[in-house]
Amino acid sequence: MTHLSDIEIARAAKKLPIQEIGAKLGIPAEALLPYGHDKAKVQQSFIKGLADRPDGKLILVTAINPTPAGEGKTTTTVGLGDGLRRIGKNAAVCIREASLGPCFGMKGGAAGGGRAQVVPMEDMNLHFTGDFHAITAAHNLLAAMIDNHIYWGNELGIDERRVSWRRVMDMNDRALRDIVVGLGGVSNGFPRQTGFDITVASEVMAILCLARDLDDLQERLGNIIVAYRRDRSPIYARDLKADGAMTVLLKDAMQPNLVQTLEHTPAFVHGGPFANIAHGCNSVIATTTALKLADYVVTEAGFGADLGAEKFFDIKCRKAGLRPDAVVLVATVRALKMNGGVAREDLGSENVKAVAAGCANLGRHIENLKQFGVPVVVAINHFTTDTEAEIAEVKEHARRHGSEAYLCRHWAEGSAGIEELATRVAEIADSGRAQFAPLYPDEMGLFEKIETIAKRIYRAGEVIADKKIRDQLRAWEAAGYGNLPICMAKTQYSFSTDPNLRGAPTGHTVPIREVRLSAGAGFVVVICGEIMTMPGLPRHPAAEAIHLNEAGEIEGLF
Incomplete structure (x- = not known):
């Protein structure tokens, strides 16, 4: 039955x-706010009562650099959660919510795949419990209040040329990247240039995912810098008195969503910040709640380990006081062959030499992850075209880097196909081997933090930043922001800033195009190369194939 599509498998669940x-997690029915029969939010009052409980073991699932061949990070996260339950462990899964943009574009949904999925798949990939709509509304309320303030006399002295707060929508729409607002005469305000980003790139999304509770949420929302005066002094959301209303809009969205896998493992699906422009992890409140309720929590971080895992450790774990116990690094033979130079159309043929060449990427990620003091295990996400010799090559390469690799068939077989990995991961998590530490200390200078990431994780030879950028970083340090972590925004396809440079390049140059202060979220965004904060749709978007069938069921989602 594994020839069924993801949506057919999900529908039959x-x-x-x-x-x-x-x-299963000891959450009483009255602590759940149901959205239909198969999804619910967990109440804040219940979560507050868990504070004194010990934490379970935290397992991060990350991956090699993504390729068009696919890696299966979410599928492995879900499969491993099911696998841990299968061997008798009290486990839960924590993943991100899906953005509508990729669903209707080309990436598809974010609920796993095959026999390792979270359901209800259609709801999760569409409106779910309305969290992203609430984030969009809160973000755009702030934008409206900025222009309204200027219209009614601009008491705060906002320099209209220096309004940094754009608008957002959860859709890929390139026509909105750069626009002019306020046309049409006096009654519509003052014309100025602005634009839209996708909702998952909003600082409000990052804030929701890092806030501990509603008080912390409002404090962070108030800290958002929205514009500057002519003397370059910042204007905050709280100066516009927007933080209270934004918090009200986000009150329900702040509560984590509970759903289930195909094998009924509890799954928290909450938040979804971009993994290149933001930190790419599900919410802190979902992860910390799961750790109080389950003995093992499996979570994921966006894109490859050079982006997702680094930000998970240096931003999320640092800020939330989390201490991960094990890391699972996902790879596929197909993706390794692509990293080894094989064209997509030739991936079905055995090519051990290309696997060996592509394993340079795998080895680099293993070395990098070990720098954080957490044990690493490799999950080989199985495809039917994989050969014994290719799998053996990956296992040998992992062994040479002081790790171990396990073949996982969870996509086709569910938890039965990942039992071996689950058993080993539980042993490692229980062993106390992890000695987690972030890559750099809080007190290190901002530019030094950027260089540390570029040289130790990307293996760059140098970081190039013009005087204006260095002066900006120094000004933020002088203003008290020097202790913030760095959020690197670069291509996910390579260790470098060149998306076509696969494998494990060294000595390359990392050019910094722009730096942005996310004072509410609590990090400095460093933009390297071309990064889109508002993606476009491809020539034939996935939306063209999505429709309702005669039975009223959704077709075409994947």
């Missing part, structure tokens, strides 16, 4: 009522 899923 026998889901348990969400109260039964909550009961």
